[in-house]
Amino acid sequence: MVVSVSVRLPRDYVVYSFSSRHVPKFRAYPGDVVVFETVDALGGQVVDESTPLETIDWSRVNPATGPLYVEGAKPGDTLIVEVESIRIADRAVIVAVPGSGALHDRKFNAAARVMEIRGGKILFRGIEVEPRPMIGVIGVAPEEGEYPTSTSGYHGGNMDVALITQGSRVYLPVFVEGALLAIGDLHAVQADGELCVAAAEVSGEVTVKLSLIKGKRPRYPVVEYGDRYSVIAFGKDLGEAVYRASEEAVAVLMRSLGLSFEDAYMLASLVVDLRINQVVDPMKGVRAEIPKRYAKLEHLLVPAP
Numbered sequence: 001m002v003v004s005v006s007v008r009l010p011r012d013y014v015v016y017s018f019s020s021r022h023v024p025k026f027r028a029y030p031g032d033v034v035v036f037e038t039v040d041a042l043g044g045q046v047v048d049e050s051t052p053l054e055t056i057d058w059s060r061v062n063p064a065t066g067p068l069y070v071e072g073a074k075p076g077d078t079l080i081v082e083v084e085s086i087r088i089a090d091r092a093v094i095v096a097v098p099g100s101g102a103l104h105d106r107k108f109n110a111a112a113r114v115m116e117i118r119g120g121k122i123l124f125r126g127i128e129v130e131p132r133p134m135i136g137v138i139g140v141a142p143e144e145g146e147y148p149t150s151t152s153g154y155h156g157g158n159m160d161v162a163l164i165t166q167g168s169r170v171y172l173p174v175f176v177e178g179a180l181l182a183i184g185d186l187h188a189v190q191a192d193g194e195l196c197v198a199a200a201e202v203s204g205e206v207t208v209k210l211s212l213i214k215g216k217r218p219r220y221p222v223v224e225y226g227d228r229y230s231v232i233a234f235g236k237d238l239g240e241a242v243y244r245a246s247e248e249a250v251a252v253l254m255r256s257l258g259l260s261f262e263d264a265y266m267l268a269s270l271v272v273d274l275r276i277n278q279v280v281d282p283m284k285g286v287r288a289e290i291p292k293r294y295a296k297l298e299h300l301l302v303p304a305p
C-alpha cells in the first residue's frame with residue numbers, strides 16, 4: 001500500500017521548548033500522515049570522537065521538530081500519534097558526561113563514541129548491538145508555561161520511552177488549540193534506564209499518522225504497544241514517579257473492572273509491571289504497563305476538568 005504523506009516538517013524547523021507561545025508554520029488534519037525530519041539530540045554537533053564536549057553549544061541540544069498544528073484539536077481531547085516508521089541515519093553517537101547519569105558521582109573523563117550502523121547492526125567499538133529505533137522526545141504544548149525539550153511532564157516531552165517505536169501509538173493529552181505537536185531525539189537503540197545519560201543519538205525521520213479522540217484525555221501520556229497500555233509517569237526522583245504510575249494504574253483498574261481501591265491495589269500487584277524509562281533526565285520516568293485484558297483504552301481516558 002502506498003501511503004501518501006500530507007505534510008513533511010523539515011529538520012531545521014525546530015523548537016527547544018514546548019509552549020503555546022510557539023507559532024506553528026505547519027498544519028495537518030486528523031487522518032493525515034506526517035513526516036518529521038529530525039536532528040540528533042546533540043544538535044549534530046558531535047561530528048567525531050575527538051569533538052571536545054566542552055565546545056558543545058548546550059542551547060542547541062535536544063531540538064524537537066515542530067510545532068505542528070493539528071486541525072480540530074481542542075483542550076480536553078486526546079491526540080493519537082501512531083508511529084508508522086522510523087528511519088535512521090547510518091551513524092549514531094553517544095557521550096559520557098562527567099557529573100551526569102546514574103553514576104554521576106564517579107570520576108571519569110568526558111567521552112564520545114561514534115557508532116556505524118551497517119548490515120542491520122550498530123557497532124559500538126566492534127561490539128554488535130541490535131538496533132531498535134525509538135523516539136525520545138514527543139509532546140504537545142502544556143497547559144501553561146514553557147517546558148524545555150530536555151524535560152518531561154503531563155505534556156510528554158523528553159520521556160525516553162524505549163517502547164515508542166514502530167507500531168506503537170502515543171496518546172497525548174491536548175491542552176491548547178491545535179495541540180502543537182513536536183517530535184525529536186531519535187535513538188537507534190536505548191535500554192530502559194538510559195543509565196549513562198545518552199543513547200545511540202541519531203538523526204532520521206519519523207512517519208506518523210494522526211487522529212483525535214474528542215472530549216476525553218489521559219491523565220499522563222499513554223503508550224500502546226503490543227498487548228499493553230503503558231502509563232508514562234514522571235517525578236523529581238524515581239520514588240515520586242513510581243507513586244504516580246502506581247496511583248494511575250490502580251485508578252484505571254478501578255474504572256475498568258468496577259473494583260474497590262483495595263481490590264484494584266492488590267490486582268495491580270499481580271498484573272501491572274512497573275518499569276523504568278530513564279533515570280537520567282530532569283524528571284525521572286517510570287511506566288505502569290497494564291495488559292489490555294484488564295483495561296480498555298476508554299478506561300485510561302477521563303473527561304477534562
Ligand code: CA
Pocket residue numbers: 041136137158160185
Ligand atoms: Ca532524550
